[in-house]
Amino acid sequence: MEQVNEITRIIALTMGAAWAAGINLYAAIATLGILSVTGNMTLPPDLQVLANPIVISAACLMFAVEFIADKMPGVDTGWDTIHTFIRIPAGALLAAGAVGELNPAVSLAAALLGGTLAAGTHGMKAGSRLLINTSPEPLTNWTASIVEDIMVIGGIWAAVNHPWLFFVLMAIFILLMIWLLPKLWRGIKMLAAKIKALFTPRQASPPLNREDSGITE
Numbered sequence: 001m002e003q004v005n006e007i008t009r010i011i012a013l014t015m016g017a018a019w020a021a022g023i024n025l026y027a028a029i030a031t032l033g034i035l036s037v038t039g040n041m042t043l044p045p046d047l048q049v050l051a052n053p054i055v056i057s058a059a060c061l062m063f064a065v066e067f068i069a070d071k072m073p074g075v076d077t078g079w080d081t082i083h084t085f086i087r088i089p090a091g092a093l094l095a096a097g098a099v100g101e102l103n104p105a106v107s108l109a110a111a112l113l114g115g116t117l118a119a120g121t122h123g124m125k126a127g128s129r130l131l132i133n134t135s136p137e138p139l140t141n142w143t144a145s146i147v148e149d150i151m152v153i154g155g156i157w158a159a160v161n162h163p164w165l166f167f168v169l170m171a172i173f174i175l176l177m178i179w180l181l182p183k184l185w186r187g188i189k190m191l192a193a194k195i196k197a198l199f200t201p202r203q204a205s206p207p208l209n210r211e212d213s214g215i216t217e
Contacts, residue, residue: 024149026060071141
C-alpha cells in the first residue's frame with residue numbers, strides 16, 4: 001500500500017509540475033521550493049535544488065516581474081511569446097526530475113508527457129490572453145491573470161497533499177483544454193485576418209470602359 005501511495009504521489013507531482021510550468025513557471029518553482037523548505041513536502045532528489053534559497057529568491061523575483069507584466073494588455077502577449085521557449089522545456093525537465101532516477105526510459109517518457117502537457121497549458125493561456133486583449137478594458141485581463149496564479153499555487157498544493165483530487169481536477173482541465181484549444185485557434189486566425197485586412201491597402205476599382213458601361217455611340 002505504501003508503494004502504491006508513493007507511485008501516486010510521484011505521478012501527481014510529475015503532472016502537477018508540468019501543468020503548472022505551462023501557465024506560470026516561476027510561481028510553480030517558487031511554490032515547490034517553499035513547500036519543501038517549510039517541511040510540507042519532500043522533493044525528489046533531482047528536484048531538491050528547487051529548495052535552495054537562491055533558486056527560491058530568483059523564482060519569487062521573476063514571479064513578481066511576471067505578476068506585473070501579465071496584467072498589462074499587449075505586454076502579456078509578448079511575455080507569453082518569449083516564454084514559449086522557456087515554459088515547455090522547463091515543464092519537461094520538471095516532469096523528468098519528479099520521477100527521479102527510477103529508470104532512464106521512465107524519465108524520458110515523463111519528459112515527453114510533461115513537455116506535451118506544458119505545451120497544452122501554455123497554448124491555452126497564451127491563446128486566451130491574446131483574445132482577451134482585444135477588449136479595451138483591463139478588468140478581464142487582471143481577473144484572468146489572478147485566476148491563473150491561484151490555479152498554479154492551488155494545483156501544486158493539491159498535487160502534493162491530495163493526489164486523487166488533483167487527478168480528478170486534471171482530467172476535467174484536460175477535457176476543457178481539448179474542447180477549447182481548437183476554438184482559440186479559430187479565434188486567433190480570425191483576429192489575424194482582421195489585423196491583416198486593416199494593413200492591406202484597398203485596390204481602387206478599375207474604370208469601366210465604354211462596352212462595360214453599356215454606353216453606345
